[in-house]
Amino acid sequence: MSHPQRAAIIGTGLRAQLFTQGLARREHIDLVALCDPNQTRMAVHNRLITAQGRPPAATLRPDGYADLLRDVDTVVVTTVDALHDTYIVPALEAGCRVITEKPMTTDAARCARILDAVDRTGSGVTVAFNYRFNPVHEKVHQLLRAGEIGEVLSVHFEWLLDVRHGADYFRRWHRSRAGSGGLMVHKSGHHFDLVNWWLGSVPRRVYGQGRLAFYGAANGRVSGYARDYERAHGSPESASDPFALDLAANDQLRELYLNAEHEDGYLRDRNVFGDGITIEDDMAVLVTYSSGATMTYHLTAYSPWEGYRVMFNGTRGRLELEVEETQWADPRTRVTAGSGALHGDVAPPNSGGARIRVRPLWAPPRDIPVTVVHEGHGGADERMLAAMFDGVTSPVELANERDGAHALAIGLAANESFAAGEPVTLPAG
Secondary structure, eight states, rough: OOOOOEEEEEOSSSSSSHHHHHHHHHHTTTEEEEEOOOOOHHHHHHHHHEEEEEEEEEOOOOGGHHHHTTTEEEEEEEGGGGHHHHHHHHHTTTTEEEEEESSSSSHHHHHHHHHHHHHTTTTEEEEEEEEGGSHHHHHHHHHHHHHTSSSSEEEEEEEEEETHHHHTTTTGGGHHHHHHOOOOHTTTTHHHHHHHHHTTEEEEEEEEEEESSSSSHHHHHHHHHHHHHHHSOOOOTTTOTTOOOGGGHHHHHHHHHHHHHHHHHHOOOOOSSSSSSSSSSEEEEEEEEESEEEHHHHEEESOOOSEEEEEEETTTTEEEEEEEEEEEOHHHHHHOOSSTTTTTOOOTTTOOOOEEEHHHHHHHOOEEEEOOOOOOHHHHHHHHHHHHOOOOOOSSBBHHHHHHHHHHHHHHHHHHHHHHHOOOEOOOO
16 A cells, blocks of 8 residues: 655745645645744644644744655755745755745746756756636637647737736835736736646747736826825724735635744735836737737736636637636625635635637637636636645646746746847747
8 A cells, every 4th residue: 555645835925826726635645844934824824734634734934844855765856936936946856746836936046956966966846837727728729739720820918917916016026026927927827827837839929018018106196096195004094095905804814824924924915006016017019929820918017807818819710719817896894804705715706707719710609618617717717726735637738847948938028128128039949
């Protein structure tokens, strides 16, 4: 009889709950360790573990990471993005299986360090690009692979983050390029991986323009949305601000962040129209692929509705995907969602639908039947966990370190192009 996998989770913020709860539910896995500089947050995750009837995990600070690696065979990295390589590389060198949240990392030097460790150890890294496992996205992949519209010549991809979800990136650590790489790396890496996977190709040339157009102090003064406070909790000025996040009103956020501030000073509810934001909120990108296909991409982080449109133009027709995650955001309701409607873990109250339409040349258009759920990122999260940890055979491939690098390359090149005003050619490989 085989022994249970012994797993550790590194970084115990909100997104890590997917793995904490997912591993604790699996009898063939022992979640034996949590590692984070914040003991309060680790205690919250331990309560999630014991709620599943499993024993609590050992809790270690980052300076105990080397000792932790001697006791586990699987490491799940869910820290701040810029720290991923700090934990991925030693885990590979220790012979552990490594799974990391996306993006794999945030800059070229860190990416090279990870790829070098993969080459040296002969191991690999699984990158948690959960969007691949959304059944709607899988259906698009199947249709394109089956040649439904022939050879894909161009893609237009528009992603809209609404003023609930989009604003959230400007309240928390993601607002700093140093930690997140900006939305081109953190958020759009999801989308770039999808297109890379859908096309079965890799990016070769990137040109982009991006700016902080809506959030930030200067923009807030112009639009009239600005309020005079640093963080929402305890600030009377935030009471009338529909962009403010109420940490105290949500059990998850209160326990994970408000109650944990005394340990590290991290503020989860910063003013989105305050100072110190170093990322963009409006970004346009043009990508050329090795196949010859091009992609035009636009990310808007301040939309009244949330969702996306992807249009594929091929030699035999056109495929159109449209998904409406939320139809609108009610300004009378202050944001109190934890991992819920803000981040795709539960269905939002104003959720919409999805449609795949194929428009062949010389024939009427037809809609492809799809089953739409909004929970768990469209059903993707549980399907991804099953493929990662249960050995479930899936037609969807888990992303590896090369996939992580190709998605990252587009985001980094876009950032470089924003700054330089010139297209960026990516190295082959």
